[in-house]
Amino acid sequence: MFLEKTKFDIICLTEHWLNDHQIMSINYENYCVVSYFSRKCMIHGGSLILIKNSVKSKERKDIIRLSVEHSIELSCVELDKHVVVCVYRPPGYQNLSVFDSVMEDVLKKLSTSSKSIIISGDFNINLLETNSNSIRLISLFKSFNLSNVFMEPTRVTASSATCIDNIFCNCDYLHKEIVNKLPSDHSGQTITFCAYIPVQKIQIRYRPITCKNLEKLNNTLTSKLCVQNFNNIWDPNEFYAEFFTLLKSQFNDINPQKTKSIYTKFLFSDWATPGIRKSRDKLFELYGLRQHVKNTNFHQHVAKYSKTFKSVCKIAKALYISNKIKSADDKIKTTWQIINNETGRKKQRNTLI
Structure with missing residues (x-):
């Protein structure tokens, strides 16, 4: 058969x-x-x-x-x-x-x-x-x-x-x-087709910039620029190249790179409502405008909108997880699966069906 x-x-x-x-x-x-x-x-x-x-x-x-x-x-x-x-x-x-x-x-x-x-x-x-x-x-x-x-x-x-x-x-x-x-x-x-979306470990490299580091960078540049001899450079391109090289080297020294691991968790599409999707699109649009608008009130509006959006997302995701646990046959097992998934401990197989 x-x-x-x-x-x-x-x-x-x-x-x-x-x-x-x-x-x-x-x-x-x-x-x-x-x-x-x-x-x-x-x-x-x-x-x-x-x-x-x-x-x-x-x-x-x-x-x-x-x-x-x-x-x-x-x-x-x-x-x-x-x-x-x-x-x-x-x-x-x-x-x-x-x-x-x-x-x-x-x-x-x-x-x-x-x-x-x-x-x-x-x-x-x-x-x-x-x-x-x-x-x-x-x-x-x-x-x-x-x-x-x-x-x-x-x-x-x-x-x-x-x-x-x-x-x-x-x-x-x-x-x-x-x-x-x-x-x-x-x-x-x-x-x-792939039956599961595997949890992947993604490593990103970044430079943590703090107020203390910015103050240190300011002091270092002030002392370096005093002793740096730019008087003999008449070409603007050469002047810019020298200045930018100094700025970049000092910035990288004071703000060293770090590596952080990120794990995939619940997909946005799992818990996001149509209203949240529209709000996200609007937020991205506001982020794009913020780079060109030099208005304090507008920047405060974007910051407030972003904070509200994050709060709504937390509530929606919590409700999704709560309903997932309530509808599960084995509530304890489902709870631990969610905890392991959100903390990056669960590593699903990339199973093909």
Whole structure:
């Protein structure tokens, strides 16, 4: 059996043709069915997602409940940094308006999260043809910043070659491939993506400038300039070069370089609200103007705005962490994970899925 030989971590299947009882009896070594949709009134169709036992995931029942039998049949799982949806849209354009409406609702729900979205499945719309249906499908996903990964035939018969199966995503992937020679009249599609954002140690070099060091620099330059002979230099460029060399050497001696390690923590996109994003853009704009505006009141306004922004960010991040702990099954474990992550002690694997 293909599933017993595969090394894939997540497998999305459409048209499994199984009922609830048959799905519950599926037993593949190291795999389990995390999410599925099976038909109640008609036969065939359906979608399901199998995941290796080593991959942490949970079912998104709120997405599955949006399914409409024989129009759009959904299964959905949520990972650490991604949401994976498996879609089956039966052939025939009579149900395209229903598909569009439900798919838009799905994308609206998923887009409120900071997690990346990966949608795979059999859409039964040929993207190799430029017509109203293919344009409609691509435009729907692009309106939520999702792009199709494949533009190659995924179903080849004696009389046709169509691209009706695809993967749409709004994240970077490391590898993609069309899988042929399957026990099906459709080809498979695979992508490889990074399941975690690893905690990285970044070292920066800086010079700590203090009032004491500035005073020392002022005194040193005063004494040096008194004894320095600039009287014989008539060329302005040469004069500037000599003066700047003196200034730079004294500045570097009095303010020696230091190295500091910075660890990646919660991403800004994890906890930032739309209002905070707008405030950040405005703050960057004010920082840019501050360099050119020599007005004390304006500088005080920028400083006050910056202080308020930092305060709001602290509150938003604290609320995000609080909600994360409250919604966790194991609150103590989640608390320590957050502490280790924020202090740079947690080193996540750069796992590929």
